[in-house]
Amino acid sequence: MTIDITKLEVLAKAASQGRWNQDGFEVQNDDINNYRVARCNWLADAKFIAAASPVEVLALIATGKQQAQQFKEWQASHHANYVAVAEERDQLRAEVAGLRTGYEAYERVNAELKAENEALRGVMSAVVSEIPGARISRAGNAPGHCHSIPGVWDEDNGSKAGKECAWCKVWNYAVSMGKGDRP
Structure with missing residues (x-):
């Protein structure tokens, strides 16, 4: 009616x-x-x-x-509130999609870097094992080096005295990396 x-x-x-x-x-x-x-x-x-x-x-x-x-x-x-909320929802969806895409890209790059890092660890381990005298080097010194303070040039080395030995630094990094440690 x-x-x-x-x-x-x-x-x-x-x-x-x-x-x-x-x-x-x-x-x-x-x-x-x-x-x-x-x-x-x-x-x-x-x-x-x-x-x-x-x-x-x-x-x-x-x-x-x-x-x-x-x-x-x-x-x-x-209706105006609904439209505003719907627009905000759509904006948030777009942001989440962007974040998801960014996160997926981050995961891919991270996986690639981990694989590359593992490959470098293997190389460093192989290099360290191939160098003669590697097993008898004093901790902190590269093979053939015998610094009083491991990795630092002694007083009788002229202008290098008291400075960090670059070869010892590289050697220690390689040994640490070959073991899987974080140098």
């Missing part, structure tokens, strides 16, 4: 205005002397007609219109 609000509003405005009152089986307009609005066969009908006076019907219609307008405003606001 569809209610024609416009028709109901026209009818309510055309009806006698004022306070309608139920008096037994009759409905009267208290603002007009001796004016009977309706005579009913049922007491409940008289009560209903008095309660549904034009003033009450117009107030109900006004409230309905106001609520409809508020709903439209809420709906527009809700």
Whole structure:
């Protein structure tokens, strides 16, 4: 059932205005002397007609219109919020996809670097094992070097005295790397 609000509003405005009152089986307009609005066969009908006076019907219609307008405003606001949230969601999805792609690239590069590192460890281990006297070198000194302080040139080495020995540094790095340690 569809209610024609416009028709109901026209009818309510055309009806006698004022306070309608139920008096037994009759409905009267208290603002007009001796004016009977309706005579009913049922007491409940008289009560209903008095309660549904034009003033009450117009107030109900006004409230309905106001609520409809508020709903439209809420709906527009809700839609705007939905659109903003949807845009933010889409932006976050794009960022996550970018991060995922970046992370996958990082994982690939990291795997390549690990493989390269393992290959270099193998090479360094092979180099260290091939150098004569490698097993008898003093810890911290390269084979054939006998610094008093491991890896540092002694006082009798002129301008190199007290400085780090590059060959010992490379040797120690190679030994450490060949063992799988982090130099």
